Amino acid sequence: MRKVLLFYVTVATLVSAAQNPVARPFDDEAIRDMLEGIVFMEADNEGDPHQQNLPTVADYYRMMEKRCEEAGVDKRRILDLAKEAIDGYIAYVKNTGRISIANNAVRLLQLVAHSGDRSLLPYLEEKSLDPEIRRSIRSAAAEVYVNIASVEECIEFMRKAFGINADKGFWRSRVTPLFLGKMESAIANHSVSDETEERLLSLLMAYTQITSYASEASWVDDFLVKHCYGYKISEQRLSLWSRILDEDKENELKRKNYLPIKEAIEATPPRKRTDLRKRFPDLSPLPGDAPARSPVKVAIAVGTGIVAVVAAWLALRRRKVRKAA
Secondary structure, three states, rough: OHHHHHHHHHHHHHHHHHHHOOOOOOOHHHHHHHHHHOOHHHHHHHHOOOOOOOOOOHHHHHHHHHHHHHHHHOOOOHHHHHHHHHHHHHHHHHHHOOHHHHHHHHHHHHHHHHOOOOOOOOOHHHEEEEEOOOHHHHHHHHHHHHHOOOHHHHHHHHHHHHHOOOOOOHHOOOHHHHHHHHHHHHHHHHOOHHHHHHHHHHHHHHOOOOOOOOOHHHHHHHHHHHHOOOOHHHHHHHHHHHHHHHHOOOOOOHHHHHHEEEEEEEHOHHHHOEOOOOOOOOOOOOOOOOOOOOHHHHHHHHHHHHHHHHHHHHHHHHHHHHHHH
């Protein structure tokens, strides 16, 4: 009940501030007060009957923009003060361990997302890729980044994000589907060049060779089956699901979902399977490959061979000299 009362008080305060611009000057203090009120709002939920007639986070952001226009304040001041508040919440969570406060930062990230302001991208990337920041905050920052950034920027961003796996990549559980959905739409709309699509597929193929996060792997796998010719019966796909199943042999749900994929590829004769390293030469070696020999060992072997040839030639020459004598 207390939370409900606080919510409605917050709503009333925000609406009053937006609808009565003469009540107080719309300065930094007023913006901070509105930002502080927004963190107590419930997440947008269209299915909740209690929220059907209430403004959404997007509505509040538009209210704040309107107040800025009326007061002659640069709208980016909202973003500057929101970033200041987010950094404060991040530091507080880190210093106190009170992880519930992380939700305040998440709410403000959801607010600034409605600006669509590309100047936020460096800030969002920094917060997304900092492993010291709480997972929920990093995920929220990454979601905003993917929503605002271009396709090309998203690909390079995810190249970095796929490399942060201290929690096996669970922090990307909302980000990766959002990213893949954006890529799917771009391909469907023919707004992606062949070169960009090839970079995307190369990124996803490289990801499949290192991940152990089964759910995320399945999202990427579905995308590659649809968009990467030859992947469905590839050695790389077999390697992916063999590795994930081998790492968790007792997990019946994984075996139920992913063993049929592995068995279907294994049922394909090896000569009919595709090896996508011909298309993506930077892919990792396959488990069945012979280990690559180091340059030093190769040089030693070559040197040894040359010495042996020279020794044989000298021995043959001595025999000829003896016979001639």
